[in-house]
Amino acid sequence: MKNRVFVITGAAGSGKTTVRDYLHDKYKMARVITHTTRPPRANERDGVDYYFEDDKSFFDNHFLESVHYAGHYYGSSYEGLENAWEKSPFATIVLDTAGAITYKKKLGDKAVIIFLQVGDTHELQRRMQGRGDNAEMVAKRISSKEYNRDLEMPYELQEKAYKVINHDLNQTRRRIDEIVEKYQH
Ligand SMILES: Nc1ncnc2c1ncn2[C@@H]1O[C@H](COP(=O)(O)OP(=O)(O)OP(=O)(O)O)[C@@H](O)[C@H]1O
């Protein structure tokens, strides 16, 4: 089976991590852990959710791509992807849309891009608060240009990404199953 990386992208709170974990649990896809200078949330662990870095250590990595998002750096390394592919031919990663565009440009058909959309921005805020983000963090996030940019599929991903509306989670899982099925043979 050809190596692939399923890139889950979309706005904050759109369900990227939820879909990534579904791909891991159901299809045993290896998760690519990325690096960030953002402080950990209450339930996040270093090396599991992210590699948490400071403004100096972040730049010691060998990045395939990196971005500045809502005041913090995020980046995904070549080694992270190679390590995931050593575990399984199908890997999965969560990226903002700028990162997804870079993955598509650099990896071509090895990168399968899934863009998640939730039309109602109030629902997105409810979901962020529901998972325990504090009100100040949510306010900062939704006022960032990156969050607002990622609400719609960018021009560069049109015709190159699958758009999945994540309203009902069971429907989303079924749609994800249909997409994965296309790459299994
Ligand atoms: N279809 C859905 N219906 C209701 N709640 C959902 C749905 N999908 C995900 N959620 C919930 O919404 C919250 C945000 O989801 P998740 O953390 O996966 O988003 P995300 O896109 O990874 O966010 P971020 O980019 O900010 O890390 C979680 O509490 C998750 O359980």
Ligand SMILES: Nc1nc2c(ncn2[C@@H]2O[C@H](COP(=O)(O)O)[C@@H](O)[C@H]2O)c(=O)[nH]1
């Ligand atoms: N381009 C990249 N985007 C990344 C990376 N790791 C995470 N992300 C995306 O950043 C935002 C914010 O994440 P959060 O955990 O602070 O809510 C979100 O869209 C993530 O998907 C990366 O290495 N490169």
